[in-house]
Amino acid sequence: MEIVRSQRKSSVTDVAPTLPLYRSAPALEVRLDDFELFAIDRLRVLKGISDGLSRGRKPEEMEKLVRDLWRTNMRHQNTSEVINKDIISHFVLRLVYCRTEELRKWFLSMETTLFRYRFRLEIPEAQRALMGEFDLLYKAVGSAEFESVKEILGQVARSIGQPLPNADTIFFKVPFEEVPELVAGRRVYICKGYAYVPMNQVVSLVVTQFRSYLSKALVLTNRKWTSTIREQEKDRLTPIVEALSTSYLGPDYSQPKEFAEISIKDIDQVANTSFPLCMRHLFEKGVGLKLDDALAFWRAEFSQKVGTERFDKEYAYSIRHNYGKEGKRTDYTPYSCQKIISSTPGVGDHHGCPYRHFRFTLKLMHFHLPQGHATRQNAVYHSEITFFLSTQTSTVKLTSKQIYDFYHDCFLLVCLLLESEENLRAALGKMGVSDRAVEDIMDKVRNRHYQLACTLTFEAVHDSSCDAGINHPNQYFSDSQKILQSKMVIPLGEQLGGMVCICMRQHELVDRKL
């Protein structure tokens, strides 16, 4: 791709409007502003998809969402330019999102989803052509063979609630290794290592290929970026690229609307009414396992096995080390929900999205020491360490000698994860969320819809709906304030808009020891 500042020259001839595979950067010339604008438009599509996924939209809804998002954002006045915009924007975003593991994961996930639904929206002939592009040269099941397996294929269809296949349904014989999700769900008939995959399931095959290709391409792009492009383009593209990845495409919450003097008392009051859970976390005591508690707990457990001396020498040090290690960040940019959710808090930190980090619970239940085995190795090697992973509806029991390795290294994990589901429930209860709503929220959490959980919390606390969903802690706060003001709970003129600027910088607050 050649980037020129001024005039534009399109060197692309007729391209049939089909789904590009982004195999190679096209030889196109792009204006610098288009470089950025195209990327932003595509980013809106990807963020819209991200939002749809986190709200738990069903496939049919996602299909419609993708179609609408694409239509809204990726148009171009020249219809022939539509495909160029598609390709250019993808490659620009590749540059933007190749630079860290976290960015790559997000981009890969969203682009794959986008591709999946655009593929579904294509006509069958186009789909088959795309399959060919991916070298998915599977044998289609001929009519004679189809007759012999028709009944069993029907059985599979009925077992997963799908309509029966008829003579027109095309099936492909695909090595089972290439369709692991279908095998795992028993959604296909397998015979002698080949899965009989109907055309409509071929989507997953194509998507898997797309994903795999893009994943590798991103790594390569990153290498090129770091080794040559970033430096070469430092006056031109690099600033644009770097800005794009942190761009938050919602309303701008970084500028304080007004500034007001806030006292600690005020914060407490506002915290109780209008802070989302991630902010309240800062003010709650006793959430999470304190270092001393963790040490005491582990020492008690381990002393039987390794002796207190050894425990103090080997284990206590690393517990302390890990507790103390984190929490010294210097980045002060206000985080959107997305950033908060995707960041990882340290043990003892109170950052991060509590819905996400409360999701996992490991309760160390008990240790059994079999009789007659007194040695240390023996004791841990043969003891039954029972872990229960509890999400209130189901538990998993893991017992195995291999757990020793797991256990040995994961005691720190257990420290973090002992911030249990109970704590989240308690925290929600303190916010005034009803039991019924708490269950709904926990359900969202279990299914990894963290922002949705926060939205439901908002709705429960304020007894009103929040259609836009929560995307930013500041948004929670300001929406909350709006509702409370409209209900005349807080007199006008005492807007704590200034709080927006201060309190949402989590780290600053910690530093000020509020």
Add this chain to the structure above:
Amino acid sequence: MTKEKIEDGRDDMLIDGEPEQRQGNAIPEGFNANYLKVYYGKLFPHADIFKWISYGNDGKHPACDQSYFGRREFSFTLDNDIYVRFQSFNSAVELENSIKEKCPFKIDIGAVYSVDPAKRHAYAQAGDNVFTPVERELVFDIDMSDYDDVRYCCSGADVCLDCWPLMTIAIKVIDTSLRDDFGFNHILWVYSGRRGVHCWVCDGRARRLTNEQRAAIVDYFRVYKVGNENSHKKVSLMGHVLHPFLARSYTEVLRAFFEEKLLCSQKIFATEERFEKILKMIPDDSITSELWGRWQENRRSSISKEDLNVVRWEQLKHMLQSGKQKVQGLRRCVEEIVFSYTYPRLDTEVCGYSLFLSTYCCPEEICEHISYFRFHLQVSKHMNHLLKAPFCVHPKTGRVCVPIDPDQCEEFDPTTVPTLSKLLEELNMGGLRADIDYDWDKTSLGKSVRFFRSSFLQPLLKSCKEEMESSYNAKLQHSKNSISW
């Protein structure tokens, strides 16, 4: 005299006296280093294990990978429960000598790595993790203790002929599926020595499976939902009909076994406590209360001579299948009950897939969470997992981990598997027979080794050779083509 010689661990074991002095030759049951020394010295089939694990790479063919065997991890459990991992050997002789010298109480076989496991630290500095597993058999571990809630004859470590058939049907169901559905051919089933069976799938395709693919196979086999303490039913068969694999397992194996063997051998309906467990699986109170009432009164078996359990099962089936039932969930209830009691229960962790992780979140999420903790997830050790080698001796029972013929698995009797001491006895009595090449052939182990060779090893090696030759020829062809001008 022989007895003393064995305890001294000396090699020559001359028979003194006539076979009538059998009593004097008897070797006490047990498991100890001295017995093991003789076992490894004379009976353990070192060469066969080596040939198997080499998958044809020990030959002279130019396509052979000379480094292959050396990159395989073994682990030894020594006396005093000392466990040493990352053992590797460059030749059959090295392996054999090490085993004879160390006399491990247990030998585990791990994965083939990208580099020699013993040298892994040398590669760690690179930063990039170059030490990774590259090949590993697809393995399954089925343990009787996972069935404790459905067997009343024994519990825990014990097995008997009443509950052992649960293993038999597990073998049948899984073996059939591995061959017919997945197209695998080189499958070795091994008795674990006490209360379970191991399965080794050794096809090249299987050894090269990724973790995701292994997980998919395990999920394909899985029917038990993870239940909490309150859930009485662990099997939930949705859909109007069963997937062909489940349907076949049911009609060919499970139903017959449940109705013809298990019902009576485990007396599934004999007591209130037992039949309540089944009634709890039926989501229709009117049916359960009627049956409960009937069975409560009916202590004494009524007119028919038929077994009480059979009678009650028929009654239950009749009520559930009489067609009047419109209630959701009753449709598959009979099958669900049969599945709960009989369907194979796999130790999914051994298969290389951690149930914990698969059910609750993706591995990346957890890794992310705790990435800065020194923590190695089971999932990242999938191919890393080690499994006990065939022909080891189980320390608690003294029984040898012998192969099981899946086609004759109904005849397999765990209570008659040769023990270490019995083998040593037989070895003594076999004495100096010149006509037998191998010491193990003088004992009941002979049958197992010969079965291992003819049924598993030979076909496997033949196939490895073919694979090697064809890929070698393909490479030659390819390079010929690319050089051509």
